[in-house]
């Protein structure tokens with residue numbers, strides 16, 4: 501029996517050529533020629549004002565929390581149904597995550613519940629575009645502007661996706677992208693901070709360069725560099741950027757192949773949904789997702805362990821996530837829930853993610869057939 505893993509990183513075949521070039525360039529630290537190419541690509545494709553590669557999306561979120569000026573006691577509104585880094589970045593600055601429930605359809609933060617979570621201490625709203633499906637950016641953008649809050653997009657999963665035709669990552673003052681090997685476009689570990697508020701750009705460079713004005717120095721804008729602000733080392737080596745460049749060049753092809761796999765699942769489970777056995781992802785007309793992940797919501801939480809176990813016995817590795825942050829030990833210690841978390845709790849117990857990687861095509865009929873069988 502062939503074992504079908506949950507994820508299999510896709511390699512374009514050009515990665516090592518570019519890594520070799522980076523080696524030959526003798527520019528191995530950050531911000532070399534490959535990093536510059538990646539920055540230009542990200543700026544062109546997302547329409548963001550400025551892109552900066554980081555060593556992870558987590559690192560980009562850490563930078564966003566510093567740039568947003570989060571101070572101890574400041575509240576940051578976010579969904580509970582997300583990866584820990586969304587919250588940790590702000591907790592590290594002394595911020596308090598305030599968790600808001602998600603929508604039943606997109607599993608994104610419920611924009612109608614955000615206003616009730618705002619207090620005099622609220623500083624920022626962090627949206628997460630789950631599975632590359634856009635949050636309701638019109639309403640959330642309006643609300644953030646009206647209430648004077650910083651808007652940050654955790655766009656870790658969202659490179660290549662759009663809302664009303666506008667790329668995700670271009671809505672918030674700041675956005676964070678991930679190139680972790682489980683995402684669509686990868687460098688093993690990796691990420692980027694996208695900066696749409698020009699006033700934050702200069703400080704972002706400084707924070708990323710250990711609190712120094714070294715980037716300005718290298719551009720010849722000043723004659724010596726020095727310590728000017730807080731910061732850390734958030735920039736990746738140009739070797740990693742070289743690897744990433746091979747992936748960015750192939751981003752459209754990667755996207756197209758993932759889209760075909762996603763659609764085959766969506767068509768393959770139409771009958772299962774009609775029979776009420778499981779629900780498929782909902783894609784609203786104003787959103788253009790990027791086929792980041794495919795999941796089913798089972799009718800009943802008690803079925804999930806059995807379903808995953810049956811697939812495992814059939815050689816298919818299916819997984820679930822997230823354990824909601826509001827009920828996790830650290831979430832309870834550092835944050836609080838605003839209102840009911842009933843959708844988050846109900847969804848997170850019923851969600852199952854299926855394998856989605858380039859090359860799965862040859863096995864996908866088997867996966868679909870085994871899922872149907874397990875849900876029959």
Ligand SMILES: *Cc1c(COP(=O)(O)O)cnc(C)c1O
Nearest residue numbers: 556557558583585656678680691
């Ligand atoms: C993957 C992911 C992250 C973390 O990305 P890293 O690059 O691994 O740090 C953060 N938030 C969300 C929503 C993610 O899916």
